[in-house]
Amino acid sequence: MTPFEIAINTELEGEALYRQALENAQSSMAREIFSYLIAEEQRHMATIESYVQKLRELGSMPESPAKFGDIDGLKTVFSDALKHVEQALPEDADDMQAIQRAMQFEQRGEQYYQRAAQQAQHENERDFFAILAREEHWHYLVLLDSYEALKDPQAWQEGADKIGLDGA
Secondary structure (H helix, E strand, C coil), X not given: CCHHHHHHHHHHHHHHHHHHHHHHCCCHHHHHHHHHHHHHHHHHHHHHHHHHHHHHHHCCCCCCXXXXXXXXXXXXXXXXXXXXXXXXXXXXXXXXXXXXXXHHHHHHHHHHHHHHHHHCCCHHHHHHHXXXXXXXXXXXXXXXXXXXXXXXXHHHHHHHHHHHHHCC
């Protein structure tokens, strides 16, 4: 399998994982995060497939896109989802487990894409996989923040408030 085929399979696996998590989500926060991540996986797949198509047409590595997904949209979805954090209930433990699985998946994806970037023979291919690795890392950080917000909404909110006060 080529690194691009593995990348497409990875994104398909992520989409399936997030669909299952969405189906079982208890909190509106988890539903919003998983819905968004499904769309991100679909965007990643479309970008990878388009890149591979250009590669076939050109016979050489095309330039990498600046980004694959919608990071700004994820910030908005996350902000909207956090409005529901005070409604988190103890039964959100299943959501927390799903988020932990998603975090592990995103870490594995990031590690794979970093290795693919390091092993790439062409600069554009290296850039392509490096961008994917950064986006997977961003997904991981958002999931980590979601996990912390569900685990202890009050402590999370107090931490978020402190960050806003000193501008950090």
